[in-house]
Amino acid sequence: MPLLQVYERFRLPELDMRDAFLLVVAGALVTHLIYKKYEVQPSSYFPTFLLLGLTPCLCSSFLLRHFSSPVTVYVLGFSTFYASLLTSIACYRLSPWHPLARYPGPVLAKLTKFWIVYRFYRRDYLPNIIAAHKKYGDIVRMGPNELSFVNADLVPHLLAPDMPKGPSWDGRRNPDLPASVIVTRSSKEHAQKRVFWSHAFSTTSVRDMQPTITRRVLQLAEELEKRAVAKQTVNITEWMSFFAFDFMGDMAFGGGFELMRDGDTRGLWKMMDERVQGMAWQMHIPWATRMFLKLPSKVEAFRKFTIECALQRMKNGSSVKDLFYHLHNEANTVKRSLTLEELVVSGETAIVAGSDTTSTTMTGIWYFLLSHPECYERLQKEVDAAFPHGEGDALDPVRLAEMKYLNAVINEGLRLQPAISTFLHRAPEQGSGGKWIGGHFISEGTAVNVPPYLLHRDPRYFSPNPESFWPDRWLQEESTISYTNNSTGGKEVKKERRVKVITDTAAFVPFSAGNRNCVGKNLALTEMRAVIALLMQRFEMRFVDGYDTRRFEESVMDLFITKVGELPVRLTPRT
Numbered sequence: 231m232p233l234l235q236v237y238e239r240f241r242l243p244e245l246d247m248r249d250a251f252l253l254v255v256a257g258a259l260v261t262h263l264i265y266k267k268y269e270v271q272p273s274s275y276f277p278t279f280l281l282l283g284l285t286p287c288l289c290s291s292f293l294l295r296h297f298s299s300p301v302t303v304y305v306l307g308f309s310t311f312y313a314s315l316l317t318s319i320a321c322y323r324l325s326p327w328h329p330l331a332r333y334p335g336p337v338l339a340k341l342t343k344f345w346i347v348y349r350f351y352r353r354d355y356l357p358n359i360i361a362a363h364k365k366y367g368d369i370v371r372m373g374p375n376e377l378s379f380v381n382a383d384l385v386p387h388l389l390a391p392d393m394p395k396g397p398s399w400d401g402r403r404n405p406d407l408p409a410s411v412i413v414t415r416s417s418k419e420h421a422q423k424r425v426f427w428s429h430a431f432s433t434t435s436v437r438d439m440q441p442t443i444t445r446r447v448l449q450l451a452e453e454l455e456k457r458a459v460a461k462q463t464v465n466i467t468e469w470m471s472f473f474a475f476d477f478m479g480d481m482a483f484g485g486g487f488e489l490m491r492d493g494d495t496r497g498l499w500k501m502m503d504e505r506v507q508g509m510a511w512q513m514h515i516p517w518a519t520r521m522f523l524k525l526p527s528k529v530e531a532f533r534k535f536t537i538e539c540a541l542q543r544m545k546n547g548s549s550v551k552d553l554f555y556h557l558h559n560e561a562n563t564v565k566r567s568l569t570l571e572e573l574v575v576s577g578e579t580a581i582v583a584g585s586d587t588t589s590t591t592m593t594g595i596w597y598f599l600l601s602h603p604e605c606y607e608r609l610q611k612e613v614d615a616a617f618p619h620g621e622g623d624a625l626d627p628v629r630l631a632e633m634k635y636l637n638a639v640i641n642e643g644l645r646l647q648p649a650i651s652t653f654l655h656r657a658p659e660q661g662s663g664g665k666w667i668g669g670h671f672i673s674e675g676t677a678v679n680v681p682p683y684l685l686h687r688d689p690r691y692f693s694p695n696p697e698s699f700w701p702d703r704w705l706q707e708e709s710t711i712s713y714t715n716n717s718t719g720g721k722e723v724k725k726e727r728r729v730k731v732i733t734d735t736a737a738f739v740p741f742s743a744g745n746r747n748c749v750g751k752n753l754a755l756t757e758m759r760a761v762i763a764l765l766m767q768r769f770e771m772r773f774v775d776g777y778d779t780r781r782f783e784e785s786v787m788d789l790f791i792t793k794v795g796e797l798p799v800r801l802t803p804r805t
């Protein structure tokens with residue numbers, strides 16, 4: 231019995247059974263205190279082993295003289311330890327002493343992060359956060375240490391330079407690899423990395439990318455034309471995705487993705503999809519990331535593919551000033567260039583951040599236009615007026631940027647279906663001690679969150695009809711609304727009145743805000759304008775016969791990135 235011998239040898243003080251159990255409970259309470267004070271991350275294996283392995287083991291040893299079997303001792307000791315630890319954590323989180331005690335929220339959300347994990351796993355976080363804000367107001371506790379804010383006045387402070395990315399972003403990166411710009415939490419490091427990206431997506435650089443955009447948009451139109459002529463149904467979701475993926479492949483690695491030409495024969499799109507789905511819930515338990523990465527998944531397969539692309543791009547070079555050109559510092563604009571590993575994670579980031587977001591947004595815009603034929607027609611007229619028949623393709627970026635209705639349609643699509651719907655996640659800088667935001671003290675261990683979807687549909691910021699697709703809200707200052715008045719003895723009278731249109735751009739954050747906003751915004755807008763205008767110019771588009779639009783609406787999911795289901799349409803070439 232080696233443990234008994236150890237016990238004998240070191241002659242642990244003898245405690246009666248009650249005191250021995252109390253000691254185990256005390257060990258659990260001290261462990262909780264240490265966790266709270268020092269924020270020991272479970273990914274720090276040694277301290278975790280000391281606190282969660284050695285402590286219960288040592289405390290349980292005082293029970294050895296009371297039971298004949300050491301197995302019984304350690305099962306009882308460990309169970310008591312963990313039950314006490316979890317009870318202590320739960321009581322503290324629900325207690326009036328917790329720093330976020332005064333904020334209302336769902337009880338399970340206050341208790342554990344596993345509530346958010348479960349909601350993302352079930353893909354119903356969006357309806358839950360909507361319901362929570364409706365019930366509790368503008369500021370809701372959506373996690374043990376997390377507050378969600380729906381208040382446009384506070385957005386600039388919540389997304390300020392001194393509010394770097396929150397802890398959930400640690401769950402979106404591989405801790406064994408360099409952090410790409412989007413997951414870098416330290417402000418200093420983020421600024422160093424952002425320089426490369428800012429060069430890559432400056433107005434001049436996006437202009438340099440124009441030939442690639444033009445080539446890919448024309449290719450998209452040609453592929454769709456083949457299907458239109460063959461009278462095939464086209465899943466526009468798939469084609470927007472293939473386009474965005476091929477284009478980001480060009481940008482990040484000088485090409486190599488040919489989904490529009492070959493289809494998804496290598497399963498690249500599926501790989502990305504699986505990655506997005508897994509990350510959606512894993513990111514909320516960042517301490518488990520390392521463990522998840524050990525499991526076989528498409529994340530690794532996707533990584534291998536991007537390494538191949540990066541090596542190929544380095545070997546072949548490129549005639550185009552792509553993202554790689556800037557990140558590899560081929561123009562010598564910054565002091566150092568990125569290492570191969572940094573280049574690979576950056577390329578991966580560009581593909582994940584730049585393709586799903588753009589394609590989901592464009593698919594959403596097509597859905598809104600097709601379900602509002604009057605808007606479709608008006609946009610087509612604007613395209614035809616700007617690019618008259620026979621005078622070339624609707625691809626001139628300068629003219630497209632000036633088209634008022636086109637840009638209003640894009641804004642309205644971004645408003646109603648933001649690519650990141652519920653999670654602009656931030657926390658005070660480590661070592662800052664915390665930050666006051668609009669009378670609320672956000673301590674260092676607290677994360678804050680801004681859900682664009684909720685801001686975008688809030689009648690205080692977008693009115694009238696915040697839930698409706700109405701591009702004119704971006705163009706008009708006043709509008710006429712109809713209402714019924716039954717004050718005259720119960721008889722309903724239809725009336726109209728002029729109202730001020732509220733379009734509060736402070737609440738419009740599809741690309742986020744502050745110095746960690748979307749660095750690819752200009753590129754995304756340039757791409758989207760070109761795709762929408764050219765397809766409008768070339769085709770008549772409509773839903774397939776008998777299509778029930780609820781199918782699309784029900785397919786929209788918040789997987790951190792918004793994902794949409796199939797959108798089957800029929801295209802007819804315009805003569």
Ligand code: HEM
Nearest residue numbers: 411412580583584587588591649740741742746748750754
């Ligand atoms: C419609 C298209 C797009 C939307 C709606 C979108 C949205 C966003 C949002 C909301 C963020 C900020 C996340 C946060 O604050 O936590 C972001 C960041 C970012 N986006 Fe986009 N994005 C789009 C297209 C693109 C494109 C085409 C690229 C090109 C590679 C790109 C690259 C990035 C990068 C690198 C970041 C991180 C920036 C940083 O942390 O400094 N995005 N995007």
